[in-house]
Amino acid sequence: MNPAVLVVALVVAVGSAFAQSADQSADQSAAGQGGLLFGRQAYAGLTGNHGxxxxxxxxxLDTIALTEAGxxxxxxxxxxxxxxxNVDGRQVRGVSAGASWGADARSSTGSGNxxxxxxxxxxxxxxTxxxxxxxxNVAPVAPAMPMGNRLDAKNSILAANLRFGSATAYAAYSVTRGLGSTPLFNPDDPYSASMASxxxxxxxxxxxxxxxxxxPATLLASYIRKNDRDLANRDANQFAVGASYSLTRRTDFYASYSRITNRDGAGYAGPRGAGASALNLGMRHGF
Known part of the structure; x- marks a missing residue:
């Protein structure tokens, strides 16, 4: 049986869930995520009594944990x-669990990506x-590198937030290993992401x-410290401030300013070894 059919069969469906999300560069009129139409997310599914x-x-799931809590x-x-x-179980006495499985259809190997x-x-x-x-999994590297010819990406995260009064404090700690595992939490600007060069x-x-x-406004601030443990020791720091203004329940405007400092040749959101700043203005609307 197809795994998707089996998983859906475990849920007593009472509704549907779907989303399409995209990035569009206003200054260049170009789509983000490599030009994909809905590069952020494009999914559909079922929701029921059990999840x-x-x-x-x-x-x-690392991104979801960071987004929801950290x-x-x-x-x-x-x-x-x-x-x-993605399977998300319903919350029972304050505890919930989830699992995900995915495969890149473009990979030439059975386990690649x-x-x-x-x-x-x-x-x-x-x-919370x-x-x-x-x-x-990452496709085998040829020729073999000092760490071997496989550099699978392993990401683990612990994220939390605590509400006190009207304010909310956030914290997250991430351990990343392997090729392609280490984009900064929020490089370039707090509302975007990219890989280091x-x-x-x-x-x-x-x-x-x-x-x-x-x-109706919310003031935001965050600080990120990336500690590179490779021999090159390419660390980076980012500080960001911003604000959002809720126009309606589904529409808000936002603005942010961020500054990244690269060290020892790191190239997060800018030339290697240099810093980068970003100013962002935007609007979000949920349909």
Whole structure:
């Protein structure tokens, strides 16, 4: 039996779930994520009494954990997995769990870019915690590198937020290993993401942030420290401030300013060894 059919059969369907999300550069009139029409996400699925099952191009579970629990800017575009199946169980006594599986149809090898992830979440009063692990196979490297000819990407994250009064404090800690595993949490700007020009294969990332509602507006701030543990030691820091203004329940405007400082030849969102700043203005609308 097709795994997707089997998983859907486990859910008593009472509704549908779908999303299409895209990036569009206003200054260049070009689509983000390599020109894909709906590069952020494009999925459909079923939701029921026992959880939700979705199929398509979706965020990996590390990105979802960061977005739901650890980042005041909601994680930006994050990382996506093509042809993926995500299963999210319903919350029971404040505890929930999820799993995902995906495969890149463009890979020439049976396991190339195959991704598997698991997550767990806990909500208790004002505290929300999410933990997730994602393992993504990478096609064999030729010739073999010092670490071997496979550099599978392994990402683990622990993210949390705590509400006190009207404000919310955020924190996240990430362990990343392998080729293609280490985009900065929010490089270039808090609402976007990109890869460094020189990849790290072993890093530890820390994020702290704050969201403070002021009427229909919300003030945002975050700080990120990327600790590269490769021999090159290409570290990076980012500080970001911003605000969002809710016009309606589905529409809001936002603005942000961020500054990245690269060290020892790191190239996150700018020339190697240099810093980069970004100013962003935008509008979001949910249909």
């Amino acid at each position: 939700t099952v979705t199929v398509g191009r979706q965020h990996d 980042a005041p800017f909601k994680g930006g575009t994050g990382r996506q997995v093509d042809n993926s199946i 195959r991704a598997l992830g698991v997550s767990v979440g806990v909500e208790h009063g004002p505290l 915690i999410r933990a997730a692990h994602q393992n993504r 020189t990849l790290s294969t072993d890093s530890r990332d820390v994020l702290v942030g704050l969201a403070l509602p002021c009427g």
